[in-house]
Amino acid sequence: MKTTWSFHTAGAIHFGIGATEQLSEIVKELKTKRALLVTDKAIVKAGLADHVQSKLSSGGIQVKAFDGGEPEPSIQALLNCYQFAAEWTPDLLVGLGGGSNMDLAKVVGVLLTYGGTPQDYFGEGKVPGPIIPLIAIPTTAGTGSEVTHAGVLTDTENNIKVAVASNYLRPNVAVVDPLMTVTCPPKATADSGIDALTHAIEAYMATDSSDLEVPAGEISIYQGRMPLGNCLVESAVPLIVQHLPNAVNDGKNIKAREGMHLGALIAGMGFSNVGVGAVHALEYPIGGAVHCSHGCGNGLLLPYVMKFNKPVRLEALARLAELMGVNVEGLTQEEKADAAINKVRTLRKEIGIPDKLREIGVQENQLHSFAEMALNIKRLMRSNPRSPTVDDLEEILKDAY
Numbered sequence: 129m130k131t132t133w134s135f136h137t138a139g140a141i142h143f144g145i146g147a148t149e150q151l152s153e154i155v156k157e158l159k160t161k162r163a164l165l166v167t168d169k170a171i172v173k174a175g176l177a178d179h180v181q182s183k184l185s186s187g188g189i190q191v192k193a194f195d196g197g198e199p200e201p202s203i204q205a206l207l208n209c210y211q212f213a214a215e216w217t218p219d220l221l222v223g224l225g226g227g228s229n230m231d232l233a234k235v236v237g238v239l240l241t242y243g244g245t246p247q248d249y250f251g252e253g254k255v256p257g258p259i260i261p262l263i264a265i266p267t268t269a270g271t272g273s274e275v276t277h278a279g280v281l282t283d284t285e286n287n288i289k290v291a292v293a294s295n296y297l298r299p300n301v302a303v304v305d306p307l308m309t310v311t312c313p314p315k316a317t318a319d320s321g322i323d324a325l326t327h328a329i330e331a332y333m334a335t336d337s338s339d340l341e342v343p344a345g346e347i348s349i350y351q352g353r354m355p356l357g358n359c360l361v362e363s364a365v366p367l368i369v370q371h372l373p374n375a376v377n378d379g380k381n382i383k384a385r386e387g388m389h390l391g392a393l394i395a396g397m398g399f400s401n402v403g404v405g406a407v408h409a410l411e412y413p414i415g416g417a418v419h420c421s422h423g424c425g426n427g428l429l430l431p432y433v434m435k436f437n438k439p440v441r442l443e444a445l446a447r448l449a450e451l452m453g454v455n456v457e458g459l460t461q462e463e464k465a466d467a468a469i470n471k472v473r474t475l476r477k478e479i480g481i482p483d484k485l486r487e488i489g490v491q492e493n494q495l496h497s498f499a500e501m502a503l504n505i506k507r508l509m510r511s512n513p514r515s516p517t518v519d520d521l522e523e524i525l526k527d528a529y
């Protein structure tokens with residue numbers, strides 16, 4: 129039985145409206161000279177790249193921007209960024225964007241530091257040591273990548289999402305400024321926002337730390353459910369539930385943007401130490417095959433996996449109903465758990481996340497192979513509190529179809 133757990137996060141977190149104004153001072157402290165800003169064209173168009181570039185320059189460093197980031201970045205996008213980076217030889221990386229750009233910056237950091245091919249680092253614990261300094265500036269409120277251990281890519285040859293997972297990928301500095309999310313379009317706001325809720329809920333349902341079984345010779349970044357993780361999730365869930373609809377429907381609502389940015393950050397701190405489970409594992413092959421966004425796939429699957437986990441996580445789900453602001457007076461534990469699942473369904477509907485896999489282009493004859501591929505993602509599956517068989521996973525998918 130595992131009797132200890134550990135906790136990692138970004139080296140420093142600067143949070144709040146206008147936090148990016150501090151970038152000039154932050155880079156001075158890092159004592160670097162040449163930065164590569166990893167971003168994409170939508171972020172440039174929104175004026176965010178210029179803003180960050182000017183703050184970096186006034187901190188006394190040279191900056192070049194790579195604007196070839198893309199949603200759910202392919203391995204090819206990574207190689208393009210790596211080539212650009214290798215020519216510029218930066219000593220600092222700045223990931224500016226949603227999870228996609230921040231993840232790209234992380235994996236480019238691995239390649240710049242250690243060489244090799246991206247495939248050398250897929251999986252857990254393959255990064256040999258620290259990478260070059262990285263500042264992460266999220267422009268979506270969702271993935272928590274600004275504090276997490278993961279860099280996620282799309283393997284377009286094998287139609288699956290792949291991840292480089294290592295505590296060395298946690299950024300040195302996270303600059304989390306709600307003003308960076310004001311231009312985020314409603315769909316990206318909804319998808320990334322429900323991803324944050326999925327992080328929180330999967331972590332709250334996760335396998336207990338003491339029950340987490342890691343085969344000899346393997347490491348697990350995920351530590352299982354533990355008190356510090358629970359504290360974080362219990363703070364994140366109310367923030368996300370309260371602010372997500374307003375952030376989607378009224379993007380200029382700074383209070384909503386601020387609440388979501390804080391909720392997503394805290395959820396990221398939690399899940400990246402506790403773990404996420406079957407929702408994320410099932411989303412990897414689905415996202416890889418139909419190219420829905422990570423958040424959309426997760427949001428769609430979340431209530432179905434909550435239902436599957438309910439027999440072994442009644443108490444956690446009942447508590448989640450309270451955290452989500454449901455009036456649970458007079459309800460049994462089971463009714464409270466059902467209320468939590470229904471609350472997720474209502475929230476999802478309010479922000480336009482589909483309810484059925486057929487709506488995002490999945491074919492029924494794909495379900496079995498999705499179930500098989502998901503079951504193979506052991507680093508995620510062992511965090512799921514109820515160990516599914518391939519048939520169980522197929523049943524979940526049929527339910528969601």
Ligand SMILES: NC(=O)c1ccc[n+]([C@@H]2O[C@H](COP(=O)([O-])OP(=O)(O)OC[C@H]3O[C@@H](n4cnc5c(N)ncnc54)[C@H](O)[C@@H]3O)[C@@H](O)[C@H]2O)c1
Binds near residue numbers: 268273320423
């Ligand atoms: N590293 C992790 O721990 C982690 C966790 C969860 C998800 N992910 C990964 O993150 C990716 C998804 O990231 P995401 O949900 O943040 O979305 P995203 O980064 O893919 O962005 C979605 C779209 O919104 C645009 N956009 C983002 N912010 C904007 C802004 N402020 N103004 C204008 N346009 C903006 C982007 O340009 C992009 O076109 C997936 O690849 C997913 O697998 C990583």
Ligand SMILES: [Zn+2]
Binds near residue numbers: 271323326327408426
């Ligand atoms: Zn996620």
